[in-house]
Amino acid sequence: MKCLYALGLVLCFFSCSSDEVITEEKKDESRSFYMGFTAFPYDLTIEAQLDTYEQVAAQSDIFLVHLDHGVPWEEAFSNLPFPSEVQNTLEGTKTGLAPNTKILLTATPAGQNRNTLSGIWNNNGSHQSLPAFWENKKFDDDEVVTAYINYCKRIIEEVNPDYFAYGIETNASFKKEDAAFTQFLKLADTVYTRLKKDYPAIPIFLTLQDRSFDNTHEELLATSKSLLQYSDYIAMSTYPFLDYQNLQRDANPELFDDNWLADFRNLDISKPFAISETGFCAEDLVIPNLGVNVKASEKWQNDFMIKLLNSANDLDAEFLAWFVFRDYDYLYDKTPNPPDILSVWRDNGLLNGSGMPRPSFQTWKDWKSYEKN
Secondary structure (H helix, E strand, C coil), X not given: CCHHHHHHHHHCCCCCCCCCCCCCCCCCCEECCEEEECCCCCCCCHHHHHHHHHHHHHCCXXXXXXXXXXXXXXXXXXXCCCCHHHHHHHHHCCCCCCCCCEEEEEECCECCCCCCECCEEECCEEEECCCHXXXXXXXXXXXXXXXXXXXXXXXXXXXXXXXXXXXXXXXXXXXXXXXXHHHHHHHHHHHHHHHHHHCCCCCEEEEEECCCCCCCHHHHHHHHHHHHHHCCXXXXXXXXXXXXCECEEECCHHHCCCCCCHHHHCCCCCCCEEEEEECCCCCCEEEHHHCEEEECCHHHHHHHHHHHHHHHHHCCCCEEEXXXXXCCHHHHHHCCCCCHHHHCCCCCCCECCCCCECHHHHHHHHHHCCEEC
C-alpha cells in the first residue's frame, strides 16, 4: 500500500490516587464478544502500515474496516470504476487475515460533523469538496439515496463483511427537530430496507455515540430511539476519557458510571448490543485550542480496559473494536499542519509510541485467550 493511503486514514478523522485499583474481576474464562482493532498505522511508512496490519491480525478475531473517508458520489451514482485510492483501500482489507476472522465494515453518507452530506473520497484524499452537482443535495434526494445504495452494495460485494454499518455515530449532531434529521431518516429507511432485502444474512445497522459536543445525554437517547428502527444492532462508539461537558478533568474510570452504556442498551432489549469503536488515552491529553486538558495514565487506561471488557460481557455484546493498536506519534509528527482533533486518539494505543506494550495489552491478550461463546 502507498503512503497516500496512510495519510488518507489520518485526514479522515476529524482525582484519585494512582494507588487505587479497580477491583472488577473476570467471572469466568469465556467472553460473549469478538475482539479487534482497525489497522490505523503509527507512522507514514509502508513498513508501519504492514506491521500494524500484521499485529492487529494476530491480536484480533474481528477486524474493523472503518471507511469514514467520504463517498465517491459520482462514481457510485453512475456505476463507474472507483478512484484507485478507494479501490486499493477496499482490496487491502482482504489480505493477511486469519480465515476465521470476522470483518466489521462501517461507512457513512455524512461528513465528519455527522449532520451534513459527506464530501468526496477520491485520489486527492478524504472528504474533498463536493462538486456543484452534489454540494446542495440533501440526504433524501433521489440521487443521494441511489448513489449511497450503490456505494454500500459495491463495498459489501468487495469486502464481504460479516457485519455492516451504513452510518457512523449517526446520533452525534442531529436534533430531533432538525430538517436534516428527518431527511436522514428517510434515507435510512430506504437504504436499510434495500440492504436487508439484498443481504438478509448480514446484520445491517447504524452506529451511535454515547456523548457529544452538540447534544445532551437525553438528546442523544431521543435521536437514537428514532434511528434504531433502521438498525439491527445497538452499536456504540464510546471514548469516555473525553467528557464534552467537562474538558478539563481526570480520566479516571472510577469517576464515571459503571453502567455508562446501559441507557443505550436498554432502548431496545430485543436488539443485539455491540461496541463498534472505543479507546482510552494513556497519556495526558492537552489541546489548548479546544480547551482540552485531560490527565491520564497507563494505569487508568488499563482500569478502563478491565471495566470495558467486563461491561461488554455483562451486556452480552456481539463484538468490540478498539482504536488504535499503537500510539501514532510518528505519524502525527510527520503530518503537515495536523488538525487539533487528530491529537485526541494519539495515545490510545495498547502499545506506546515506541512500540512497548502497556498493561492494557496484557489485559487484552488475557481476554482474547478466553473462549468466545
